[in-house]
Amino acid sequence: MALVELRGVSKSFQKGDETITPLDDVDLSIEQGEFVSLMGPSGTGKSTLLNLVSGIDRVDSGTIFVDGTEITELSRSKLADWRAANLGYIFQTHNLIPVLTAYENVELPTLLLKLSSTERRQRVELALEAVGLSDRAEHYPRQLSGGQEQRVGIARAIVSHPKVVVADEPTGSLDTETSEQIQVLLQRLNKELNITMLMVTHDAEAAEIASRRLLLQNGKFVEREKTVLVPEDQTPASGSVATQ
Amino acid sequence: MITYVLKTLWRHRTRTLLTVSGAAVAMFVFCFVGSVQEGLNRLTTGEDADRSLIVFQENRFCPTSSRLPEDYAGKIKEVSGVRDVMPIQVWTNNCRASLDIVVFNGADPEQIRSSRPIELVEGSWDGFESQRDAAIVGRNVAQRRGLDAGDQFSIGEISVKVAGVFESSVPSEENLIYTSLAFLQYTRGLDAAGLVTQHEVTLAEGADPDRVASEIDAKLRTGAVATKTRRKGAFQASTLSDLVDLIGFAHWLGYACVGLVLSLVATTTVMSVQDRMKEYAVLQTIGVRPVRTMRLVLAESTLLCIVGGFSGTLFALALLWGGGFAIGAEGATIAFRPSIGLAVSGISISALVGVVAGVAPAVQAATVPIVDALRQA
Numbered sequence: 001m002a003l004v005e006l007r008g009v010s011k012s013f014q015k016g017d018e019t020i021t022p023l024d025d026v027d028l029s030i031e032q033g034e035f036v037s038l039m040g041p042s043g044t045g046k047s048t049l050l051n052l053v054s055g056i057d058r059v060d061s062g063t064i065f066v067d068g069t070e071i072t073e074l075s076r077s078k079l080a081d082w083r084a085a086n087l088g089y090i091f092q093t094h095n096l097i098p099v100l101t102a103y104e105n106v107e108l109p110t111l112l113l114k115l116s117s118t119e120r121r122q123r124v125e126l127a128l129e130a131v132g133l134s135d136r137a138e139h140y141p142r143q144l145s146g147g148q149e150q151r152v153g154i155a156r157a158i159v160s161h162p163k164v165v166v167a168d169e170p171t172g173s174l175d176t177e178t179s180e181q182i183q184v185l186l187q188r189l190n191k192e193l194n195i196t197m198l199m200v201t202h203d204a205e206a207a208e209i210a211s212r213r214l215l216l217q218n219g220k221f222v223e224r225e226k227t228v229l230v231p232e233d234q235t236p237a238s239g240s241v242a243t244q
Numbered sequence: 245m246i247t248y249v250l251k252t253l254w255r256h257r258t259r260t261l262l263t264v265s266g267a268a269v270a271m272f273v274f275c276f277v278g279s280v281q282e283g284l285n286r287l288t289t290g291e292d293a294d295r296s297l298i299v300f301q302e303n304r305f306c307p308t309s310s311r312l313p314e315d316y317a318g319k320i321k322e323v324s325g326v327r328d329v330m331p332i333q334v335w336t337n338n339c340r341a342s343l344d345i346v347v348f349n350g351a352d353p354e355q356i357r358s359s360r361p362i363e364l365v366e367g368s369w370d371g372f373e374s375q376r377d378a379a380i381v382g383r384n385v386a387q388r389r390g391l392d393a394g395d396q397f398s399i400g401e402i403s404v405k406v407a408g409v410f411e412s413s414v415p416s417e418e419n420l421i422y423t424s425l426a427f428l429q430y431t432r433g434l435d436a437a438g439l440v441t442q443h444e445v446t447l448a449e450g451a452d453p454d455r456v457a458s459e460i461d462a463k464l465r466t467g468a469v470a471t472k473t474r475r476k477g478a479f480q481a482s483t484l485s486d487l488v489d490l491i492g493f494a495h496w497l498g499y500a501c502v503g504l505v506l507s508l509v510a511t512t513t514v515m516s517v518q519d520r521m522k523e524y525a526v527l528q529t530i531g532v533r534p535v536r537t538m539r540l541v542l543a544e545s546t547l548l549c550i551v552g553g554f555s556g557t558l559f560a561l562a563l564l565w566g567g568g569f570a571i572g573a574e575g576a577t578i579a580f581r582p583s584i585g586l587a588v589s590g591i592s593i594s595a596l597v598g599v600v601a602g603v604a605p606a607v608q609a610a611t612v613p614i615v616d617a618l619r620q621a
């Protein structure tokens with residue numbers, strides 16, 4: 001079985017009299033170590049998908065397995081435990097706890113695991129080092145730039161050595177240059193730490209760094225080939241080839 | 245995780261401080277009222293409340309109006325079940341309810357020494373017994389009036405030399421000033437030669453207080469002045485009956501204070517939690533269990549209450565300890581003393597109120613709809 005498996009997952013929302021069904025009977029498999037990017041028009045259900053995979057939202061029907069655990073079966077409390085051990089979530093707006101320092105923010109998830117204090121400190125320091133913020137450990141979120149805040153958010157997502165990290169537009173609120181730094185960082189974490197990643201993005205360039213690119217369209221996933229970037233004076237690549 | 249709770253409280257320090265001081269003031273009042281209540285309970289249930297009787301003139305209330313022959317003591321002693329009788333002349337500066345009441349009890353110094361549960365902390369018995377105008381002063385009065393052994397103390401027609409300061413296991417005793425019987429009888433304006441205000445009867449072991457009381461009254465009915473004998477506790481309670489009603493009312497005030505702390509801390513916590521619903525959603529996304537989320541909120545409210553309640557209680561106890569407060573009427577007094585029970589109830593009620601105040605916001609935080617809260621910008 002793949003690391004992440006969605007089988008016949010449906011999810012709809014009630015908006016007044018209207019029922020919106022962003023995900024209708026979708027299947028998806030993500031292998032261990034893959035870096036999957038997910039693009040698609042606004043409102044197609046990308047965030048909804050991430051929320052279902054992380055168990056902070058419930059499917060209407062279908063099942064989701066992560067590393068063999070059927071998370072769609074778990075209670076809210078069990079899901080929390082499961083997330084603490086297996087899942088990292090990178091938000092679009094970092095969502096750091098403002099009263100805690102960068103170090104304390106990154107430390108939070110480790111407090112939920114059975115670790116010795118030395119082990120805990122090592123992990124936090126390593127995570128901060130991985131995102132290049134060792135020297136900002138004692139800073140509060142408001143004392144950091146947007147890009148730095150996002151990096152702290154990433155460190156918090158990887159500190160407990162999760163099996164899967166999901167990211168919802170992690171570069172969505174950053175300038176181009178900072179975005180690129182974050183993209184490089186995510187790619188490195190995927191390669192060096194072998195973390196399986198599922199990233200939603202609106203940025204075609206950011207999507208390129210992934211090892212596998214998906215498009216969510218009309219409630220279905222479409223695989224996209226890697227766009228061959230060509231110099232401007234040559235004919236541009238003829239779009240992406242869709243397969244399913 | 246406690247770092248998170250503390251830092252959250254610290255971030256809104258103005259709000260925290262206001263809530264804590266509100267809780268402190270309310271618990272201060274609670275403890276103060278509680279000490280009055282305790283003082284009253286001690287009067288009616290204390291060690292000598294049921295083992296002593298007071299013989300008073302029938303239908304009289306203020307000590308100045310009760311005038312019994314001193315030699316009734318001999319007749320009372322003949323009643324079976326009476327171990328000892330102490331004739332006492334009472335003088336008070338104020339027959340009405342007052343917070344600064346001074347009550348003199350004149351009695352035989354040797355009898356005072358042997359029968360009252362008092363111990364000198366300053367001065368000497370010899371000094372008291374050898375001088376006619378000597379007095380020993382209860383610790384509360386000494387504290388309130390700033391009296392030490394060797395001082396001269398005058399009030400109204402009376403002027404005494406302080407021969408000592410005593411403390412007692414019966415707190416209301418500490419509001420008294422003891423002089424010799426003769427000294428008080430011959431005080432100008434009292435004109436009480438051969439007369440006393442009351443006789444205090446110590447019961448023999450096993451004697452039924454009510455039987456002895458009615459026998460004393462029956463025996464003295466033939467005398468010059470009719471008497472009414474009651475247990476000391478009941479006597480004091482009836483003397484203070486106006487105050488008892490007032491204290492009963494104040495008791496409710498104490499409970500109202502607890503309610504005040506509850507609503508104050510609950511409001512603060514609800515506000516604080518509602519401001520941070522997204523934070524709780526983030527925490528749960530990270531993997532904090534709903535139950536743990538609840539505990540974080542409860543810790544916040546309990547901490548507010550305990551810090552406030554603790555300081556209010558402590559301040560009240562310190563003031564009670566150092567102030568020597570008493571309220572009295574018609575020669576009977578209620579002492580406000582600090583006590584372990586008061587400290588324990590003040591602090592445990594604070595903790596309990598803290599938990600109760602946090603329940604609603606804690607449930608709110610634990611059951612936050614994670615996705616909806618995260619979608620909020």
Ligand SMILES: Nc1ncnc2c1ncn2[C@@H]1O[C@H](COP(=O)(O)OP(=O)(O)OP(=O)(O)O)[C@@H](O)[C@H]1O
Binds near residue numbers: 020022040045047048
């Ligand atoms: N809690 C909710 N209540 C009602 N409707 C919802 C809720 N969550 C999502 N939706 C609707 O479901 C659809 C999919 O939402 P979702 O956030 O998954 O889209 P998305 O693909 O992430 O869009 P975007 O690219 O703009 O972030 C949208 O039409 C949205 O309005």
Ligand SMILES: [Mg+2]
Binds near residue numbers: 046047048
């Ligand atoms: Mg989205």
